[in-house]
Amino acid sequence: MSFKEIIDFNNTLTKNKKMTLAEVYGKEKFCYFIYSLIKMQQPEVVVELGTGLGTCSLLMGQALKENNKGKLLTVDNGKDWDSIKTHLNKKYKSHEEFFNYVLNKFKLKDFIQFEKFDLEIAPLINPNKPIDLLFCDALDTGPLGCIKILKSYLPLMNNNSSIFIDRASTINHSYLMLENIINSFNNNKIPQVLLANLTQEEIQKINEIVGNSKFNLVHLVENMHKKVNKLQNSTTWIKIEPVDVLFTNNVYNSL
Numbered sequence: 537m538s539f540k541e542i543i544d545f546n547n548t549l550t551k552n553k554k555m556t557l558a559e560v561y562g563k564e565k566f567c568y569f570i571y572s573l574i575k576m577q578q579p580e581v582v583v584e585l586g587t588g589l590g591t592c593s594l595l596m597g598q599a600l601k602e603n604n605k606g607k608l609l610t611v612d613n614g615k616d617w618d619s620i621k622t623h624l625n626k627k628y629k630s631h632e633e634f635f636n637y638v639l640n641k642f643k644l645k646d647f648i649q650f651e652k653f654d655l656e657i658a659p660l661i662n663p664n665k666p667i668d669l670l671f672c673d674a675l676d677t678g679p680l681g682c683i684k685i686l687k688s689y690l691p692l693m694n695n696n697s698s699i700f701i702d703r704a705s706t707i708n709h710s711y712l713m714l715e716n717i718i719n720s721f722n723n724n725k726i727p728q729v730l731l732a733n734l735t736q737e738e739i740q741k742i743n744e745i746v747g748n749s750k751f752n753l754v755h756l757v758e759n760m761h762k763k764v765n766k767l768q769n770s771t772t773w774i775k776i777e778p779v780d781v782l783f784t785n786n787v788y789n790s791l
């Protein structure tokens with residue numbers, strides 16, 4: 537199964553024909569961005585919080601398959617299933633049955649691991665290897681939600697990695713807070729709220745990653761023209777790189 541067949545699946549019209557499956561959660565353009573990034577960077581460990589209809593998971597898995605390298609762990613508790621199943625033309629008993637069906641159909645089982653997991657009960661899913669790319673697309677991404685994500689996942693991030701947070705760039709107080717936090721990180725300072733109630737080990741990991749890294753904050757915002765789901769129109773990209781003068785992560789530098 538190919539890239540093209542996954543695109544066709546994402547572009548299938550919903551039952552009411554008002555939008556495509558990819559437009560239900562507004563990921564109809566971002567899915568290509570993250571596909572391309574995975575092709576370029578060839579990560580080993582990718583984590584997605586919130587599988588939904590699989591718009592991004594399937595293209596991320598396809599990119600890993602084309603790289604023949606890496607694995608995506610995607611989790612969902614099925615909370616939205618009752619509403620999103622109404623968009624599908626075929627009937628499935630559960631969200632798990634639906635997603636396992638598409639994983640088999642697109643032959644992606646070797647590159648995508650799907651787990652039913654409730655992030656409300658435990659905000660953390662730990663792949664037990666440093667995360668190269670994290671896509672947070674479940675839960676609240678208001679300021680408190682962003683703090684929760686950074687507290688939980690910063691200690692798990694690789695020294696050369698990316699965190700994507702759905703919608704935070706166009707939720708104005710999340711935008712302002714993230715600008716402030718990233719500015720503090722680049723001045724080697726950690727806002728106290730990010731360290732509260734963490735273990736000594738987690739605090740040490742956050743200290744290490746902040747102390748040794750350069751953080752870039754990119755606001756991927758979408759033009760409103762022809763955008764069906766106007767609320768789902770941005771993704772915040774926090775790019776973490778070691779402080780260095782060359783790219784040393786298997787990237788050729790002209791010297």
Ligand SMILES: C[S@@+](CC[C@H](N)C(=O)[O-])C[C@H]1O[C@@H](n2cnc3c(N)ncnc32)[C@H](O)[C@@H]1O
Pocket residue numbers: 561563584585586587588589590591592593611612613614615616617653654655656657673674675
């Ligand atoms: C925005 S959708 C994900 C969209 C998907 N990433 C895409 O590419 O289109 C959010 C998903 O998160 C799931 N979700 C909501 N709350 C959750 C929780 N507490 N734990 C795990 N999944 C949750 C919902 O069931 C829904 O499928």
